[in-house]
Amino acid sequence: MFNHLDKSTYLDAKKKVPLKPIIAPSLLACDFSRLFEESSSVLSADGGASEWLHVDVMDGHFVPNISIGSVVVSSLRKALPQAFLDCHLMVSHPEQWVDDFASAGASQYTFHIEATTSPKGLIDAIRAKGMQVGVALKPGTPASSVFELCDADLVDMVLVMTVEPGFGGQSFMSNMMPKVLELRTKYPALNIQVDGGLGPSTIAAAAEAGANVIVAGTSVFRAPSRKQVTDELRDCVAKAIATRSHL
Numbered sequence: 001m002f003n004h005l006d007k008s009t010y011l012d013a014k015k016k017v018p019l020k021p022i023i024a025p026s027l028l029a030c031d032f033s034r035l036f037e038e039s040s041s042v043l044s045a046d047g048g049a050s051e052w053l054h055v056d057v058m059d060g061h062f063v064p065n066i067s068i069g070s071v072v073v074s075s076l077r078k079a080l081p082q083a084f085l086d087c088h089l090m091v092s093h094p095e096q097w098v099d100d101f102a103s104a105g106a107s108q109y110t111f112h113i114e115a116t117t118s119p120k121g122l123i124d125a126i127r128a129k130g131m132q133v134g135v136a137l138k139p140g141t142p143a144s145s146v147f148e149l150c151d152a153d154l155v156d157m158v159l160v161m162t163v164e165p166g167f168g169g170q171s172f173m174s175n176m177m178p179k180v181l182e183l184r185t186k187y188p189a190l191n192i193q194v195d196g197g198l199g200p201s202t203i204a205a206a207a208e209a210g211a212n213v214i215v216a217g218t219s220v221f222r223a224p225s226r227k228q229v230t231d232e233l234r235d236c237v238a239k240a241i242a243t244r245s246h247l
């Protein structure tokens with residue numbers, strides 16, 4: 001399936017390192033009354049097993065739910081100075097929150113392509129504040145909507161939603177895998193994230209299609225062993241990357 005790729009092309013072009021599996025537990029599924037303990041329990045730097053923390057920001061307008069904002073990110077940053085805070089802005093006016101999230105200590109700012117008419121200006125603003133840039137696609141949005149941004153190497157990551165954004169605990173949409181494959185085929189070096197319904201029973205499809213950054217809420221936070229599930233997800237992605245690299 002991926003035999004047009006080889007080791008030399010399947011690299012993170014900017015950092016000149018092989019593309020890596022990254023597991024990003026979604027805090028949406030955690031016990032918010034114990035936010036610090038829950039966060040540190042999944043981070044490898046703090047005794048857990050994950051590389052990133054995924055922070056879902058919902059405004060009750062772009063999606064039919066309200067979650068958390070920059071105030072909480074700021075507290076997380078103080079408590080976890082080394083953590084990679086992967087912030088997914090499910091908001092109608094992503095331009096409005098760049099400064100607040102940068103000041104709060106967000107590591108990456110992922111906006112929805114459907115929510116802006118001037119993605120390049122938004123990307124410039126995010127970069128000017130020192131954050132990495134992600135762009136997200138709702139299930140009904142085609143991969144082609146971000147080709148121009150990816151062709152110009154303007155984003156660090158594309159997020160393919162595998163549920164309708166707004167709520168955790170939904171079923172994985174396997175019909176999003178052709179979109180992931182289309183992006184992976186066109187952009188061998190890009191971080192491609194999937195989000196929604198990922199766990200041990202769905203990871204193989206996502207990894208095979210080419211996703212390397214895995215958001216997992218329910219499957220990690222509700223597991224008897226968070227570490228075991230995280231390792232299982234990472235191993236599956238690592239195997240898929242290795243298989244592609246050797247074809």
Ligand SMILES: O=C(CO)[C@H](O)[C@H](O)COP(=O)(O)O
Binds near residue numbers: 056088166197198
């Ligand atoms: O963005 C989201 C919802 O909009 C969540 O990150 C996503 O649904 C992850 O939760 P789960 O793994 O429980 O499906």
